[in-house]
Amino acid sequence: MVLSQEEPDSARGTSEAQPLGPAPTGAPPPGPGPSDSPEAAVEKVEVELAGPADAEPHEPPEPPEGGWGWLVMLAAMWCNGSVFGIQNACGVLFVSMLKTFGSKDDDKMVFKTAWVGSLSMGMIFFCCPIVSIFTDLFGCRKTAVMGAAVGFVGLMSSSFVSSIEPLYLTYGIIFACGCSFAYQPSLVILGHYFKKRLGLVNGIVTAGSSVFTILLPLLLRVLIDSVGLFHTLRVLCIFMFVLFLAGFTYRPLATSTKDKESGGSGSSLFSRRKFSPPKKIFNFAIFKVTAYAVWAVGIPLALFGYFVPYVHLMKHVNERFQDEKNKEVVLMCIGITSGVGRLLFGRIADYVPGVKKVYLQVLSFFFIGLMSMMIPLCSIFGALIAVCLIMGLFDGCFISIMAPIAFELVGAQDVSQAIGFLLGFMSIPMTVGPPIAGLLRDKLGSYDVAFYLAGVPPLIGGAVLCFIPWIHSKKQREISKTTGKEKMEKMLENQNSLLSSSSGVFKKESDSII
Secondary structure, X not given: XXXXXXXXXXXXXXXXXXXXXXXXXXXXXXXXXXXXXXXXXXXXHHHHHHOOOOOOXXXXXXXXXXXXXXXXXXXXXXXXHHHHHHHHOHHHHHHHHHHHHOOOOOOOHHHHHHHHHHHHHHHHHHOHHHHHHHHHHXXXXXXXXXXXXXXXXXXXXXXXXXOOOHHHHHHHHHHHHHHHHHHXXXXXXHHHHOOOOHHHHHHHXXXXXXXXXXHXXXXXXXXXXXXXXXXXXXXXXXXXXXXXHXXXXXXOHHHHHHHHHHHHHHHHHHHHHHOOOHHHHOOHHHHHOHHHHHHHHHHHHHOOOOOHHHXXXXXXXXXXXXXOOOOOHHHHHHHHHHHHHHHHHHHHHOOOOHXXXXXXXXXXXXXXXXXXXXXXXXXXXXXXXXXXXXXXXXXXHHHHOHHHHHHHHHOHHHHHXXXXXXXXXXXXXXXXXXXXXXXXXXXXXXXXXXXXXXXXXXXXXXXXXXXXXXXXXXHHHHHXXXXXXXXXXXXXXXXXXXXXXXXXHHHHHHHHHO
């Protein structure tokens, strides 16, 4: 996801804007000379940054590779940790919600409660395409601060409800939408401050969610046992308040530099960015890339069972292993090995050429599906811990190579749109899967069938992804043949043109001799 950061907001927003002055629309004009007026100088700088409508965007100014960027990195790490740490630890909150709002007369309470966590995770991904537009229009700082404030309001209001249904709105929608608006700018801003170290910084930032996933289950259990669910939610509001303050560190480095160069004309540049053509905002042309279209179908298909263990595993452990004391360790194991998997498979992916990186995702879905099916088979708590360790490892594999695969399929220019659309599609299965598992638990009295079925979609989705390298290589061969044919035709055309000009010169010389 971070790959899209190398293209600054202003360059993306003005890449299709036509210059106001008489500058030629071919190659970018040279820099402003000493005799140019300030308006002309600004126009030339903008044309150099944006280029013509059909040209590829130019490289942004060199990032500082540190300095204030290290503080930005820490703020982004806190964002990843607080947002996804709370989401991944929702199993602890799920059990507490059942105890707080449940009743013996309601035989569908597990189904109703599961909607809270799944709706929250789904909304985070569903809002991603919309958040990317807000980030382009208003910048990272305003978007992130606004998102953290909305998340704070949603989480605080969740602590005052008296039944499970209002949590669908306060926790599942308001809090989740705020998290989404705070999360995506934290990734976008990294590319403004880092380029050479972007891989390292991205690894540190994404590891934040693993650290929080390890620690938050223990913290939540202690808080819930001592002060109850509602006060625990109010304590979590502290995380969102710190996230609100962290958003102010996202200084728009590239934009500020351009504003200094352009002086009072900065508002005109902003206006162009704001009213850029809609086709730049929603680039549906990427779905013409067949390999990406298959990927955008296969990934959501595999995720119908992906979030089920995160929501229902703690409830299953409470029912199956009642005598165990530290039941939260299963979520900790997933968090620990997920962090290891992100670093390990992220490094391995660097050595896997091109689109063949998809095979790593196929491998991860195979093990995630298999481990989901093995959860009900574990009659010993130690065996369940081993299953969770393996599941977390390949969960990290799936997450870490998402952006590299998108880059290989659609290229750097469209990778942000490609990931945004994919995350939006992912929201549907991640929202629907856990409630279905909860409904099966209510009807059948145990989670066995739910976990068995949760392992099927990853296997099917992985099988679909196997076709992507073949589709991509076939398309590349067709492009190579078409390109070779065009080159041959152009070469023949040049030869004919050369022969025609030579015959014309020969005729002129003959006429002069005569």
